[in-house]
Amino acid sequence: MTAHRQLHLAVAFPGSGPAGVGPAGWAGAHPGSRLAFASFERLAHTAERGLFDFLLLDEEPPLPEHRGRLHELDPVGGPEPVAVLNALAEVTTGLGLAATVDAAVGEPYDLARRLATLDHLSAGRAGWRVADPADARPGADFRAADHLDPYGRAAELVSVARRLWGARSPGGAARPFAHRGRYFDIEGEFGLPRSPQGQPVVIQAGESERARELAAASADVLLVRHAPLETARSRHADVGRRLAAHGRTPGELKVMPQITVVLGDTAAEAQERAAGIRRQRITPQYALYALERIWGTDLSGYDPDGPFPDTAPSPGPPDPPEAGGSPSRDDRRLALAARWRTLAREKGLSVRETVIEASGRQSFVGTPDTVAADLHRYADEGAADGFVLLPQLPADGPEEFVDRVVPLLQERGAFRTAYRGGTLRSHLGLPQPAQDR
Known part of the structure; x- marks a missing residue:
């Protein structure tokens, strides 16, 4: 019998992540449903x-902002994720519990203490998602000169947090701690002993060169966007090469694309459901907001169901190319604007129809059999170690996936039939932190 690679699966609370529900999908939702x-x-x-x-809870700004203007998209807000996970630790026994805590504004001791507390309350099931610093949106009070290198700050914060988590001997005795760095200057003793898994799992998110490098140096899981099989395989290999440069092996970092899934009894039914979900998610208000972020100018006077704008996009502020020769963010934005304009012209689409067509595509659409086969193929061909499901609507969740796809993955030998071990590290097959070995 052929041995298959085992997939890892996680889910984000609706609204978490770049492809989750977001403000548009929550429009009109009852405020209490997210609280x-x-x-x-x-x-x-x-x-x-x-x-x-694991379950991932994200930290999101209450209102989307572009160029200093808030967009009223009927968002309902959300609670602080670590507080919610502390409560969930009491009503779950095996599920990992991960929260996004912004590395752009956090302080090492407070952050390490909050996450270590969750790790103890959950008996070793805590995880910390470090958002891609390039996408961080700290408030104006935190836009200071020492945040001009967000990757440098994030790397130092992760390093200091890990050292704090390991600042006690295996027997529990406290060890003096001191750190003098560019962003942080602290000393003292860490007040909590080690948890059953040694320290929380660090989850890095991001696609950029620096995000991949930061993950290779210090993360346990890397969250990425969904990509075609060949692109995903190449990305996975690139991450593996980066690990070797940091003295790590591929098994020490799991690469997990964030995906959306739409199921149907037939392929046609799945496609019809997918189209309906896209129209629900891309409201008229959200279509204008999405277009403004690409166009770089105020389009509030446009009719979202009217013709696509014929004005040229506004150039953004100077944005040098990224390391490795990648185009700048502004170059990517202008290229995307050109593609959207061409799409609208060729198909005669309105503003909203263009946004739906260009940005609302789901990752996997089909019958449970075809979706299970596609996910299995990504794992078997070295394109992904697992996936994070992103529900797309407030009432949406993983129930259908759990009931109809998980059993098929288990039949294929591609997914566990029981938890082995009680910690998040054991679920992910990660080694113990170095200081605990």
Whole structure:
């Protein structure tokens, strides 16, 4: 019998991540649905029933902003993720619990203490998602000169947090701690002993050169966008090469694309459902917001159901190319604007129809059999170590995936049939932190 690579699966609370529900999908939702503990508990219990590795709760700004103007997209806000996960630790037994905590504004001791507390309350199931510093949106009070190198700050913050988590002997005795760096200057003793998994799992998100390098140096999981099989395989190999440069092996970093899934009894039904979800998610208000972020100018006077603008995009501020010869962010934005304009012209689409057509595509659409086969192929061909499901609507969740796709993955030998070990590190097959070996 052929041995297959085992997939890792996780789920984000609706709204988390770049392809999640977002402000558009939550338009019109009852405010309590995203604040009520029952919403989180139901999702956690479903994910645990499906033997998922972890649940991810994101930290999101309450209102989307572009060039200093807030966009009213009927967002309902969300609670602080670590506080919610502390409560979920009491009603779950196996599911990993991960939260986004912004490295652009956090302080090492406070952050390390909050996450270590969650790790203890959950008996070793905590994870910390470090957002891609290039995408961080700290408030104006934090836009200071020492944040001009967000990757440098994030790298130092992760390093200091790891050292704090390891600042006690295996027997529990406190060790004096001191750090003098560019961004942080602290000393003292860390007040908590080590957790059953040694320290929380560090989850890095991002696609850029520096995000991949930061993950290769210090992360346990790398979250990336979904990509075609060949592109994903090349990316996975690139991350593996970076690990070797830091004295690490490929098994020490799991690469997990963030995906959306739409199922149907037939391929046609799945495609019809997918189209309906795209129209629900891309509201008229959100279509204008998305276009403004590409066009770089105020388009509030445009009719979202009217013709695509014939004006040229506004150039952004100077933005030098990234390391490795990658085009600058402004160059990518202008190229995207050209593609959207061509798409609108060729198909005669309105503003909203263009945004739906260009940016609303789901990752995997099909019957449970075809989706299970596609996910399995990504793992078997070295394109991904697992996936993070991003529900697209407030009422959407992983129930259908758990009931219809997980059993097929288990039949293929591509997914666990029971949790082995009680910590998030054991779920992910990660080694113990170096200081605990």
